[in-house]
Amino acid sequence: MDGAEGSVGQPGPAERSQRSSVSSVGARAADVLVYLADDSVVPLAVENLPSVSAHELHRAVREVLQLPDVAMDIFALWLVSPLLEVQLKPKHQPYKLGRQWPELLLRFTDAPDDDVATDEPSLQFRRNVFFPKRRELQVHDEETLRLLYEEAKGHVLAARYPCDVEDCEALGALVCRVQLGPFRPGQPTACTLREKLDSFLPAHLCKRGHGLFAALRGRGAKAGTSEQGLFNAYRRVKEAVSSDSEGDASLRTHYHAYLAKCHELPYYGCAFFHGEVDKPAQGFLHRGGRKPVSVAISLEGVHVIDSREKHVLLGLRFQELSWDHTSPEEEESVLWLEFDGNNEGTPVNRLLKIYSKQAELMSSLIEYCIELSQASEPAAPQESASGPSEAPGSLSPLTQRPQLRRQSSVVCSRIQHLSTIDYVEEGEQIKPVKPKRTTSFFSRQLSGSQGSYRMVQAAESPDPR
Numbered sequence: 001m002d003g004a005e006g007s008v009g010q011p012g013p014a015e016r017s018q019r020s021s022v023s024s025v026g027a028r029a030a031d032v033l034v035y036l037a038d039d040s041v042v043p044l045a046v047e048n049l050p051s052v053s054a055h056e057l058h059r060a061v062r063e064v065l066q067l068p069d070v071a072m073d074i075f076a077l078w079l080v081s082p083l084l085e086v087q088l089k090p091k092h093q094p095y096k097l098g099r100q101w102p103e104l105l106l107r108f109t110d111a112p113d114d115d116v117a118t119d120e121p122s123l124q125f126r127r128n129v130f131f132p133k134r135r136e137l138q139v140h141d142e143e144t145l146r147l148l149y150e151e152a153k154g155h156v157l158a159a160r161y162p163c164d165v166e167d168c169e170a171l172g173a174l175v176c177r178v179q180l181g182p183f184r185p186g187q188p189t190a191c192t193l194r195e196k197l198d199s200f201l202p203a204h205l206c207k208r209g210h211g212l213f214a215a216l217r218g219r220g221a222k223a224g225t226s227e228q229g230l231f232n233a234y235r236r237v238k239e240a241v242s243s244d245s246e247g248d249a250s251l252r253t254h255y256h257a258y259l260a261k262c263h264e265l266p267y268y269g270c271a272f273f274h275g276e277v278d279k280p281a282q283g284f285l286h287r288g289g290r291k292p293v294s295v296a297i298s299l300e301g302v303h304v305i306d307s308r309e310k311h312v313l314l315g316l317r318f319q320e321l322s323w324d325h326t327s328p329e330e331e332e333s334v335l336w337l338e339f340d341g342n343n344e345g346t347p348v349n350r351l352l353k354i355y356s357k358q359a360e361l362m363s364s365l366i367e368y369c370i371e372l373s374q375a376s377e378p379a380a381p382q383e384s385a386s387g388p389s390e391a392p393g394s395l396s397p398l399t400q401r402p403q404l405r406r407q408s409s410v411v412c413s414r415i416q417h418l419s420t421i422d423y424v425e426e427g428e429q430i431k432p433v434k435p436k437r438t439t440s441f442f443s444r445q446l447s448g449s450q451g452s453y454r455m456v457q458a459a460e461s462p463d464p465r
Helices: 054-065 095-098 101-109 113-118 140-155 165-180 190-195 211-215 217-225 226-236 247-262 359-375
Strands: 022-025 030-034 041-047 075-080 085-088 121-126 271-279 292-295 303-305 311-317 322-328 334-343 346-355 421-426 429-431
Touching: 030 054, 030 303, 041 054, 054 075, 054 121, 075 095, 085 190, 085 226, 085 271, 095 101, 101 113, 113 140, 121 140, 140 165, 165 226, 165 247, 190 226, 292 359, 311 334, 334 359, 346 359
Parallel strands: 030 121
Antiparallel strands: 022 030, 030 041, 075 085, 075 121, 271 292, 271 346, 292 303, 303 311, 322 334, 334 346, 346 421, 421 429
16 A cells, blocks of 8 residues: 555445456456446456556546546545455556455455455445545536435445434435435335335344344334335425426436435545454453444544444544554554543543554544645535425425434444543553543644643642552
């Protein structure tokens, strides 16, 4: 890898099938297959493939799809396999990186040797991690919006973007509008939607749970009402005012509405990495263990997501954290996140350990995202990501509950589910839960900002008893 712009991450469930992007190789020419978010393919005839850059292939794809110039910034080429994802820099040569793929897998994944030997990446045209969300809704080209919509929809359906049930239904309703056309009374019915429910809602909302454990987890009841909730949300989707009677004429509006709703998710557009965190000690024997997590990093901050439960464990803006990584030769690589905390009323600094062979990559990406954020112009005052409540394609205000009122929202942090180290530094020793002086364990943090992160304030040491 060459620098932090080459973002590496954890593949989503949609990329679990093996696909090759080089279909035939001759003496000088090759047919390169570039996959789009909807699984369609753009075939390219390429001369001298080993020396072709990602920039040249990117331009060829844009020409075939007839995308506007802004697509150069919106999209990037990725190498993706079931084991690893890599966003390419313009100067990268995809063919050569593909030949180095086994080395990347050994360096950045824990995959068994047999899987490393058989894994092969495909070349994909996907959203650029470094493209700001605020610029996305300024796009008006319908094909560009469609590609962004298809990619976001795939992440929602695969639960890579965890959503509350209300949001899943709202997003699913917009998918219904795009695929089925405007709502008409009597067609479709809730039963009709049930037949294709997995095309509109994430899999865990489509499964009908039964029995004690499903009831305890609260998923059986949700699944039982999914099609009716989706049907009701579909019925409330508003149509754009247009002189054209064709249903497809306003698809641009619904693509916009879908993306605007996704912008409410703090991990939209992130690069995803795989890792593990310690579980809090539980039970009489104080057993802990680890849980798998996804680490989502964007221009705005870092989110740690429970890979099994599909909810946020920790969400931090860059102004709220310090970070570093360690890569001991004989131990596991770790990404460290430090942030403010409270332990039984006592202000403390908290450390979270994220075990991952991609710790170095995550650390570099955080640093690069901060550099980009500081170099860019200040963002306009933030408005509701879903726009005016009466905008075409949006849902009526009756279904839009303010996110802050959802105390159990999947986007809320769940610090109690994490095992952190609470400390302040005294001399050269780190002592738990005893704030003594103003300090930070790490020097790497967003400097010169008006963030909310602060070190624990100094206090006088109590007299020994």
